[in-house]
Amino acid sequence: MADEPLVLGIETSCDETGVGIVRGTTLLADAVASSVDTHARFGGVVPEIASRAHLEAMVPTIERALKTAGISARDLDGIAVTAGPGLAGALLVGVSAAKAYAYALNKPLYGVNHLASHICVDQLEHGPLPEPTMALLVSGGHSSLLLAPDITADVRPMGATIDDAAGEAFDKIARVLDLGFPGGPVIDRLAKEGDPKAIAFPRGLSGSRDPAYDFSFSGLKTAVARWIEAKRNAGEEVPVRDVAASFQEAVVDVLTRKAVRACKDEGVDHLMIGGGVAANSRLRALAQERCEKAGIRLRVPRPGLCTDNGAMVAALGAEMVARNRPASDLDLSADSSLPVTDPHVPGAGHSHDHDHVHEVSKENLYP
Amino acid sequence: MLLLAVDTATPAVTVALHDGTDVVAETSRVDARRHGELLLPAVHQVLGDAGLTLDAVTDLVVGVGPGPYTGLRVGLVTAATFGSVLGVPVHGLCTLDGLAYASGIEEPFVVATDARRKEVYWARYDDFRTRVSEPSVDRPADIAEQVAGVPVVGAGAVLYPEVFPDARGPEHQSAAALASLAAERLAAGAGFLAPVPLYLRRPDAQVPKNYKVVTPQ
Numbered sequence: 173m174a175d176e177p178l179v180l181g182i183e184t185s186c187d188e189t190g191v192g193i194v195r196g197t198t199l200l201a202d203a204v205a206s207s208v209d210t211h212a213r214f215g216g217v218v219p220e221i222a223s224r225a226h227l228e229a230m231v232p233t234i235e236r237a238l239k240t241a242g243i244s245a246r247d248l249d250g251i252a253v254t255a256g257p258g259l260a261g262a263l264l265v266g267v268s269a270a271k272a273y274a275y276a277l278n279k280p281l282y283g284v285n286h287l288a289s290h291i292c293v294d295q296l297e298h299g300p301l302p303e304p305t306m307a308l309l310v311s312g313g314h315s316s317l318l319l320a321p322d323i324t325a326d327v328r329p330m331g332a333t334i335d336d337a338a339g340e341a342f343d344k345i346a347r348v349l350d351l352g353f354p355g356g357p358v359i360d361r362l363a364k365e366g367d368p369k370a371i372a373f374p375r376g377l378s379g380s381r382d383p384a385y386d387f388s389f390s391g392l393k394t395a396v397a398r399w400i401e402a403k404r405n406a407g408e409e410v411p412v413r414d415v416a417a418s419f420q421e422a423v424v425d426v427l428t429r430k431a432v433r434a435c436k437d438e439g440v441d442h443l444m445i446g447g448g449v450a451a452n453s454r455l456r457a458l459a460q461e462r463c464e465k466a467g468i469r470l471r472v473p474r475p476g477l478c479t480d481n482g483a484m485v486a487a488l489g490a491e492m493v494a495r496n497r498p499a500s501d502l503d504l505s506a507d508s509s510l511p512v513t514d515p516h517v518p519g520a521g522h523s524h525d526h527d528h529v530h531e532v533s534k535e536n537l538y539p
Numbered sequence: 540m541l542l543l544a545v546d547t548a549t550p551a552v553t554v555a556l557h558d559g560t561d562v563v564a565e566t567s568r569v570d571a572r573r574h575g576e577l578l579l580p581a582v583h584q585v586l587g588d589a590g591l592t593l594d595a596v597t598d599l600v601v602g603v604g605p606g607p608y609t610g611l612r613v614g615l616v617t618a619a620t621f622g623s624v625l626g627v628p629v630h631g632l633c634t635l636d637g638l639a640y641a642s643g644i645e646e647p648f649v650v651a652t653d654a655r656r657k658e659v660y661w662a663r664y665d666d667f668r669t670r671v672s673e674p675s676v677d678r679p680a681d682i683a684e685q686v687a688g689v690p691v692v693g694a695g696a697v698l699y700p701e702v703f704p705d706a707r708g709p710e711h712q713s714a715a716a717l718a719s720l721a722a723e724r725l726a727a728g729a730g731f732l733a734p735v736p737l738y739l740r741r742p743d744a745q746v747p748k749n750y751k752v753v754t755p756q
């Protein structure tokens with residue numbers, strides 16, 4: 173449909189410079205430049221290295237996305253950008269570029285929430301999101317359970333990690349096992365050849381008095397590290413595959429159990445899983461199994477759309493345009509701790525007194 | 540010809556328009572922590588003051604630093620994005636050269652800006668158009684001998700009067716000076732720097748949280 177909003181989205185909250193272009197719920201381009209290899213030798217994302225890489229990659233990645241989509245920037249209906257949460261300096265590169273882009277093209281700008289974007293990206297894969305949708309977002313930066321009655325206006329936190337993110341736990345255990353960074357893919361691969369029941373690692377926050385939907389992976393991480401060190405101190409060989417499988421099982425067991433429970437408690441019949449850890453094959457399989465048993469429809473985008481990318485930002489931006497949400501102002505900030513309850517950052521409107529630029533810019537920019 | 544100049548390498552967020560003959564509009568605001576918020580409204584303001592739109596711009600000029608990283612990138616990515624959309628060239632200039640040009644000093648002097656961490660970004664000049672050293676980052680005390688007896692322009696002089704007793708204006712960068720310098724260089728067919736940042740420091744590349752051995756030995 174030609175009248176669906178054509179939106180370009182920019183994502184720079186962590187180490188991926190992503191630029192996506194969508195028309196409504198159709199993906200036209202998803203260009204990503206990653207600095208992950210540069211971070212690998214440090215065992216984690218180094219913020220300043222990520223910011224430097226974003227600056228270098230920004231304009232070329234935008235140009236590549238436009239070329240892939242085969243559209244003219246003049247035809248865009250809006251520019252969306254991750255306003256937060258994320259690494260402050262990294263976000264700032266994307267937000268600055270998006271503002272310049274929107275201004276130069278005379279298009280409305282939408283500063284959107286990274287977490288809501290992770291949910292909305294599934295529209296590109298499985299069509300419009302059911303309302304409400306329950307979403308489990310798991311990555312190196314976040315582990316959240318969110319209820320989304322309206323992805324453009326109403327996203328409610330059900331639970332979140334109280335310490336490490338799920339992906340962080342994968343990275344840390346991979347480091348203990350000398351498997352490199354990032355840890356997710358290699359642990360997933362080794363776990364396939366290991367026994368998930370070999371070692372009974374603890375399931376965090378799973379007691380009857382614990383918060384029902386919150387997560388904790390710090391205790392698990394420590395337990396796995398202790399177990400490995402005990403083996404090493406005893407001069408025994410560490411059964412890397414069994415450790416990987418048992419650790420992974422502990423993580424995905426808790427994630428899927430709590431997500432399914434949240435769906436049941438809230439009467440929601442759809443579960444969406446997103447974020448980099450959603451690429452984990454065991455998480456997908458166990459979620460599928462448990463959702464089927466509970467009569468819940470599972471929606472997981474393909475791995476390329478689960479990790480950070482620009483398409484997810486464009487997808488949410490297109491939804492903002494489709495639902496006539498107010499655009500952001502030219503003084504939009506990068507907000508490293510943007511609350512999950514703010515799916516986007518609408519402009520201040522007419523209620524400002526200190527800066528006439530707001531008033532002028534609205535007339536000129538958004539006629 | 541219409542030059543749009545921006546510089547966010549120092550605490551100043553500064554924007555100017557130059558028509559090849561004169562500065563036609565300019566705005567500066569000193570707020571080291573709000574470069575991202577302030578730059579686009581400032582661009583909009585100078586264009587509005589001049590009664591022009593961005594489409595009229597024929598050349599972009601950007602201060603490439605040296606400057607503390609986060610703010611510096613705002614100006615660079617903004618200029619690069621404008622350049623891409625408008626299809627016009629983006630000319631880089633050393634931020635210190637803008638301060639030097641604004642000083643109008645005709646004798647040897649030094650420009651020094653705040654590099655934080657008790658250091659300054661600095662360079663030596665023979666006169667306001669002629670830089671004679673590569674920009675560097677140093678502790679003021681370590682360059683005291685090299686800068687002894689010459690005037691010093693920029694915020695570095697204000698911050699470290701014991702090393703730079705002969706402070707001269709201006710203290711803050713102005714895009715108007717940067718634009719005027721660029722117009723002169725364009726007219727003279729002189730070159731520019733690539734519009735990429737002069738960081739002068741390697742990134743603080745440390746693993747955010749090191750794995751700690753948890754078993755008591």
Ligand SMILES: [Zn+2]
Binds near residue numbers: 311447480
């Ligand atoms: Zn993410």
